[in-house]
Amino acid sequence: MPQPTLTDILAHSFTDRLFSSDRQLIPDIDDFYEVDLAFLESQILDDPGLIRNGAYFARIEGEYTRHFLMCIGKPLLLPNHSSSRLKSFFEKNIFRTGYATHGLFPYRGKFHPQMVKGLINVMGLKPGDVVLDPMMGSGTVPVEACLMGMRSFGVDASPFCRFMAQTKVDALTMSLRRAQQALKKCDEVFAYFKDRVGVASRARKARKQSGTGGFMGVMEPAAEYVTVNDRQRLSSKAKETSDTYNFLLLAYLDATGYSERSTRKPPLELFRAILERYLFVAEKIQTVLHGVEGDLGAATLTEGDARKLSIDDASVDGIIFSPPYSFAIDYLDNDAFHLNYLGADAAELHKIMVGLRGRSLGEKFAFYKEDMGMVLSECARVLRPQRLCTIVVGTNNNQLSKVLGVSPDDVPGLHDILVEMAKRYGLVLVRTMTRSILGISNTMRREHILLLQKS
Numbered sequence: 001m002p003q004p005t006l007t008d009i010l011a012h013s014f015t016d017r018l019f020s021s022d023r024q025l026i027p028d029i030d031d032f033y034e035v036d037l038a039f040l041e042s043q044i045l046d047d048p049g050l051i052r053n054g055a056y057f058a059r060i061e062g063e064y065t066r067h068f069l070m071c072i073g074k075p076l077l078l079p080n081h082s083s084s085r086l087k088s089f090f091e092k093n094i095f096r097t098g099y100a101t102h103g104l105f106p107y108r109g110k111f112h113p114q115m116v117k118g119l120i121n122v123m124g125l126k127p128g129d130v131v132l133d134p135m136m137g138s139g140t141v142p143v144e145a146c147l148m149g150m151r152s153f154g155v156d157a158s159p160f161c162r163f164m165a166q167t168k169v170d171a172l173t174m175s176l177r178r179a180q181q182a183l184k185k186c187d188e189v190f191a192y193f194k195d196r197v198g199v200a201s202r203a204r205k206a207r208k209q210s211g212t213g214g215f216m217g218v219m220e221p222a223a224e225y226v227t228v229n230d231r232q233r234l235s236s237k238a239k240e241t242s243d244t245y246n247f248l249l250l251a252y253l254d255a256t257g258y259s260e261r262s263t264r265k266p267p268l269e270l271f272r273a274i275l276e277r278y279l280f281v282a283e284k285i286q287t288v289l290h291g292v293e294g295d296l297g298a299a300t301l302t303e304g305d306a307r308k309l310s311i312d313d314a315s316v317d318g319i320i321f322s323p324p325y326s327f328a329i330d331y332l333d334n335d336a337f338h339l340n341y342l343g344a345d346a347a348e349l350h351k352i353m354v355g356l357r358g359r360s361l362g363e364k365f366a367f368y369k370e371d372m373g374m375v376l377s378e379c380a381r382v383l384r385p386q387r388l389c390t391i392v393v394g395t396n397n398n399q400l401s402k403v404l405g406v407s408p409d410d411v412p413g414l415h416d417i418l419v420e421m422a423k424r425y426g427l428v429l430v431r432t433m434t435r436s437i438l439g440i441s442n443t444m445r446r447e448h449i450l451l452l453q454k455s
Contacts, residue, residue, distance in 0.1 A: 023050070024059040026068060026095045033433045033449070037118035045121055052295075053127075053148045055117035067117065069288050070147075071099045101143055101168040103281040105254045108334060111140035111322055111392070115435070119320055119449070120148060123388040127297070129317035132382065134306035134375060135354070139165025141320050142299040146172060153311060154301040157353045158331060160338040162303045167246045169299045171282045172289065174243040178219075179279060182248055185215050186272045192216040193252040197341055199259075199267065219245045247282075251275045253338050305352045307374035311382045319379050319389040323372060323418075324355035332356065365403045373421055380425035383454045389427055391418060394437065394447040415448035427452040 015025060018039055029035060038056035045053070050060045058068040071094050095114060097103075102113045125131060127149030133141035136154035138161060145152035146169055156162055182189045192214070219241050234242060255271035265273075289296070304310060306321075324331070331353065332339065332346055339346060350356050354371040358364035379389050393415050397408040404411060419429050433449040 022061045023057055026056055026058045026071075028095065029056060031436060033435045034115075034118075036433060037115070037122060040122040041118060044124060049121075049126075053117070053121060055114050055121060066147075066288070067095070067099075067114075070285060071095045098281070100147060100285045101171045101281060102140060104168050104171060104278055105138065105164055105250055107138035107164065108331075110138045112435075113140050113144060115392075115449075116140050116144045116320060117148065119390050120144060120150070120318065123318045123320075123390060123451070125150060125318045127295070130315065132311065132316045132319045132379075133321045134309060134319070134379065135321045135323060136165055136301065137161050137322075139168045139301070142301060143168050143172070146297045146299050148297065149295045150297040152297060152299045153316070154299060155304040155306060155309060156301075157303065157305060157349055158335065158339065159303055159342045159344045160335045162301055163246065163342060164250060166301050167243075167250045169301065170243045171247060171278075172285060172296065173293055174247065174282075175240050176279060176282055176286070178240070178244040179247050179275075179282075182215065182244070183272070183275055183279060186275065187268065188215055189248060189275075190252070190268050190271045193249065194267075197249075197252065197256075198337075199256050216245075216248075247278065248275070251278050253341075257337070306354065307352070307371060307378060309378045309382055313381055314384050316382045317384055317387055319383055320392075321390075322392040323375070324353075330356065361399065361403045365400070369417065369421070372418060373424070376418070376422050376427060377425050380422075380427050380454055383427075385454055387454055388430075389422075389452045389454065391415075391450045391452065392435075392447055393418060393450070413448065415450055419450060419452075422450075422452050426455045428455055 015035065019042060023042060025038060034056060041050065041054055041056060047060050050057050051063055051065050054065050055067055057065050097113055129150050131141060131145040131150050131152045134155045136142060136156045139154060142152040142154040142165055154165055251274050252271060255267055255274045259267040259270050332349055355368050357367040383389055395413045397411045400411045401408040429450060430453045431451040435447045435449060437445055437447060
């Protein structure tokens with residue numbers, strides 16, 4: 001057999017050798033962990049599975065995948081005043097983030113949606129299986145599970161996270177008729193929320209006042225933030241009203257929060273631009289899902305304590321979560337205005353939010369390990385045998401070096417600490433992947449993806 005020439009070798013890429021010609025990857029796969037996940041997807045899913053739920057493929061035997069169709073077209077709609085750097089980021093990452101309803105409310109430390117989809121696949125989860133995120137944050141896992149036809153449980157101590165996640169899930173299928181009307185009455189809607197909620201400021205408490213009628217006032221009987229049980233009792237018409245109101249409220253909270261950080265545009269203009277973006281992403285995903293709405297999974301999202309889950313033993317097929325980066329982000333401070341509007345008791349939340357207990361860095365780290373031990377114990381309890389629990393975690397070496405009194409170069413990674421803790425509860429590491437974190441403002445340079453199996 002003749003040896004290939006240099007030209008022959010150079011003509012074929014690494015991915016050409018990994019994947020057959022009838023499996024076309026999406027553009028701009030740059031990181032090794034993405035190629036790794038794509039390869040594992042191709043080994044675990046059959047062709048129909050890749051077309052329906054694959055995260056890293058554009059076409060399979062000439063047929064476009066659902067993920068490709070969700071993402072293709074115009075990238076996430078951004079305000080005209082957005083920087084060229086921000087616009088370039090979303091253009092480059094059109095398949096990674098901002099698609100479906102993930103583009104509603106950018107939240108600090110949020111999951112990477114496409115990565116979550118890939119992880120769900122490589123964990124061997126199928127439509128109809130049950131997925132849990134015990135620290136769901138902005139709801140990335142429930143949204144992805146819903147899109148992939150899986151049932152999901154999402155739990156978070158924060159009422160605002162629960163509200164945000166529920167709104168994102170609802171926006172996949174809600175009627176957009178009244179939200180589109182609201183965009184035409186943007187001044188009235190903004191004035192309503194400004195009067196009823198106020199303007200975001202950590203030093204100022206949000207307020208709840210009675211509405212004054214008009215386009216928004218007629219929604220109020222069914223529009224308050226309600227519990228899961230209350231939502232289940234709503235009629236279809238009342239649920240449409242509630243979904244619309246919450247969609248508009250989230251856009252308002254997004255706009256006022258952004259206006260606190262930036263004065264480039266007045267709040268009303270920001271609200272209009274953000275509501276346009278919300279409608280853009282909701283309309284785009286609903287167009288892709290038209291006719292296949294029955295494929296979507298159901299999501300049950302609740303406020304709760306990840307250390308004491310109200311879930312039956314051995315009832316979950318897979319768990320994915322990203323614990324708080326120790327004490328890197330104070331979510332109570334970050335979400336103070338929103339939590340106050342929703343009537344949350346910050347003192348009580350402080351007791352149950354992992355990473356916030358304690359005063360000094362040393363105390364916080366000790367409580368963090370104690371709390372994470374309880375979380376891992378609960379994950380092991382609710383997970384079915386032989387199933388996988390995936391944890392995505394990074395380490396802030398500079399912070400931990402102060403706690404441990406060692407050089408940042410000698411700091412043990414949180415991933416190593418969690419792996420050792422997980423062993424106590426029968427969760428054994430089967431695979432680690434590493435994902436680089438780019439950006440000059442990030443204090444962590446990489447995340448570790450830990451796939452743990454329950455024995």
